[in-house]
Amino acid sequence: MSVRDTTNRRLKEVLDIMAAGQWAEEKPNGGEVLAEAVARIPFTSEESELLSGGIPRGHKNLTKATAELVRAGWMTKGRSGWEITEDGLKATVAFKDVASFVDALANGTPVPADTPLPSKPSAKRKPAKKPTARTVTKATTASATETSTQPAAEAPAGEAAVVLGDQPKSVALAGDFGTILGALVNWDPGHDGVQMRLDAASGTWKLTVDLPAGRYSYKAVVNGSWDENYGAFGVLDGANHEFTHDGGPVTFHYDHATKDVLRE
Incomplete structure (x- = not known):
């Protein structure tokens, strides 16, 4: 099975997952x-x-492919989240198997007008979560809580700020590179060296650090508490972000709208 074939299968799952979530009105x-x-x-x-x-090759392929669902009019994307349209709901009924789904998407086949909306699922399935590797002491958690009152950075004088919406008081990148940045232990969200700063112009949080070559793991911790942390794909309490670094400066970007962290 080719990479495109598996991407198509996941693309259908994306629409099915959103259709099931529609019943929760979220x-x-x-x-x-x-x-x-x-x-x-x-x-x-x-x-x-x-x-x-x-970023895993499959993640990039799938993220890019979701644009096809938008072009088909089956879903919309916004800062408040993704939303399936009425045509998208009907598409899950009209094109139930992967082959017909892919064909309709590729050829712009409209959903038949008489297609009914999908029936309510028996139970809402919660997103799967992978185990995470996280080691934090009680003292570390207490330290993180103390820093949760750190104010967000303000827009520099003379610069026009965008409407940011609700932003957290602090965002930290807790990971296995904490000691490299001066922390006593890794995975400490309270250390000054892992605190991100809000860029009021873009509405994203940024942190630039200099790391030696190696493989690293981390998560975004919001408001200094592990009660709200985001891993890969921006999933709450999800799997760790992981990356291999050649050595040198790396800049992290956290977007509170998507809860995801990108690097450059």
């Missing part, structure tokens, strides 16, 4: 939807290969 976080699709159809060894930005 706009799901895009990262949670993608994570659930990958949990249902795991990455192959080729898709698990990390690209230069530290």
